[in-house]
Amino acid sequence: MKIVVNGEEFESKDGLTISELLVEQEVKMPDMVSVELNGEILKRSVFETASLNEGDKVEFLYFMGGGQWD
Amino acid sequence: MGLSEQQIERYSRHIILEEVGGQGQEKLLESKVLIVGAGGLGAPAALYLGAAGIGTIGLIDADKVDLTNLQRQVIHHTADVGVEKVKSAENKINAINPDVTVKTYHQWAKADNIREIVREYDFVIDGTDNFAAKFLVNDACWFEKKAYSHAGILRFDGQLITVVPGQSTCYRCIFGSPPPVGSVPSCSQAGVLGVLAGVIGSLQATEAIKYLLGIGDLLTNTLLTYNALKMQFRRVNIKRNPDCKLCGSEPEITELIDEEQPVCDLEKD
Ligand SMILES: [Zn+2]
Numbered sequence: 276m277k278i279v280v281n282g283e284e285f286e287s288k289d290g291l292t293i294s295e296l297l298v299e300q301e302v303k304m305p306d307m308v309s310v311e312l313n314g315e316i317l318k319r320s321v322f323e324t325a326s327l328n329e330g331d332k333v334e335f336l337y338f339m340g341g342g343q344w345d
Numbered sequence: 346m347g348l349s350e351q352q353i354e355r356y357s358r359h360i361i362l363e364e365v366g367g368q369g370q371e372k373l374l375e376s377k378v379l380i381v382g383a384g385g386l387g388a389p390a391a392l393y394l395g396a397a398g399i400g401t402i403g404l405i406d407a408d409k410v411d412l413t414n415l416q417r418q419v420i421h422h423t424a425d426v427g428v429e430k431v432k433s434a435e436n437k438i439n440a441i442n443p444d445v446t447v448k449t450y451h452q453w454a455k456a457d458n459i460r461e462i463v464r465e466y467d468f469v470i471d472g473t474d475n476f477a478a479k480f481l482v483n484d485a486c487w488f489e490k491k492a493y494s495h496a497g498i499l500r501f502d503g504q505l506i507t508v509v510p511g512q513s514t515c516y517r518c519i520f521g522s523p524p525p526v527g528s529v530p531s532c533s534q535a536g537v538l539g540v541l542a543g544v545i546g547s548l549q550a551t552e553a554i555k556y557l558l559g560i561g562d563l564l565t566n567t568l569l570t571y572n573a574l575k576m577q578f579r580r581v582n583i584k585r586n587p588d589c590k591l592c593g594s595e596p597e598i599t600e601l602i603d604e605e606q607p608v609c610d611l612e613k614d
Contacts, residue, residue: 282579306524316519316586334581336568338524339497339504340474340535 276329293322293333302335309336347371352444356398364560370398374444376557377401379466381454381482383430384408385542386496386549387472388420393550395438395445399557402438403466405450405459406430417539454478456601459485468553469493472546476523477604483508483516484601487591492556494549494564498537501573503545506564506583507552510592513565518586518593523604538573545571 276289280300287299293312297305310317311334317325327333348356348367352374359365359373378399380387383406394402410418410425410433418430425433431449438447450462454473463469463485471482471493479495486493487510495516496505508515548569555561568581590597 309520311581311583314582314584316583316588318588319521336519336581336583337499337502337504338476338520339499339502340476340479 278327279332290326293325307338369558373398374400377466378468378553379403380470380472381405382472383434385417386546388418389543389546390470390550391434395441398444401446403448404431404434405454407453417542456603463489468556470549471495480604494552496545496549498541498545501538503541504570506568514583514585515592517591518589
């Protein structure tokens with residue numbers, strides 16, 4: 276099935292969960308990412324269970340500081 | 346109040362714009378903008394807002410200028426190393442434009458002081474560098490019902506969103522609470538291309554001016570992301586989150602809190 280992640284189209288297996296997508300997309304620090312699915316922000320607690328469907332639009336939104344940690 | 350001849354000359358490129366005009370310029374001269382953090386993002390914002398003739402600019406920062414700041418915090422010069430950032434920034438704004446009154450707060454923004462400061466201003470710019478402060482600014486603006494511009498930068502990426510409390514998506518709608526301690530990139534990984542601060546901080550200043558003048562479309566309910574390597578901007582629409590702990594239908598946060606700040610585990614480079 277085709278899904279769109281941060282504006283780019285990807286081919287993925289059916290029923291992929293958000294957690295699996297985070298691994299597939301090589302997101303190194305999932306704690307630093309908020310996930311929006313078709314315009315709704317997802318609760319972290321559903322990452323393991325929420326599965327994706329054909330045409331879904333996913334946005335990974337990253338925590339960003341001010342560019343310094345001092 | 347009316348503009349002086351000098352002011353008509355100084356602001357002529359604004360006044361000639363139909364959307365600004367003499368009235369708009371007078372409005373800017375009567376406006377107050379608070380910049381939280383006189384660092385990377387706050388530097389360009391302060392310089393442009395000062396040049397634009399924002400009547401009062403507030404600066405909050407407890408830090409002193411460090412040599413490592415100069416790569417991106419363009420309001421501070423080599424001779425300022427060791428000087429309070431708010432003082433250094435005040436000097437530059439005054440040198441650019443004597444029309445501007447600069448108010449400095451040489452302190453960290455905390456739950457017990459930020460609301461009374463925010464209350465004095467029309468618009469707030471989040472130029473902070475850590476998550477605890479970013480949530481604090483978001484919450485303080487919510488409780489004081491002040492519009493503000495959130496932004497962050499990291500490596501080659503930057504992003505920003507404008508929040509109009511009660512009307513548009515807030516920072517907590519998107520991110521909830523700070524990332525757990527230990528998940529934040531270590532200091533050595535957390536570099537940033539200096540010019541990112543200029544790009545994103547200047548966009549924040551643009552939003553402030555638009556808000557004050559009531560012109561154009563604000564960056565509300567939309568996170569604008571920028572990647573310098575791809576030279577690509579993207580707009581991500583984000584609706585208000587009904588489960589938001591601050592502005593949702595059943596809020597858990599009813600007063601300001603100081604979030605725990607995840608710190609990096611490496612010695613400062
Ligand atoms: Zn919210």
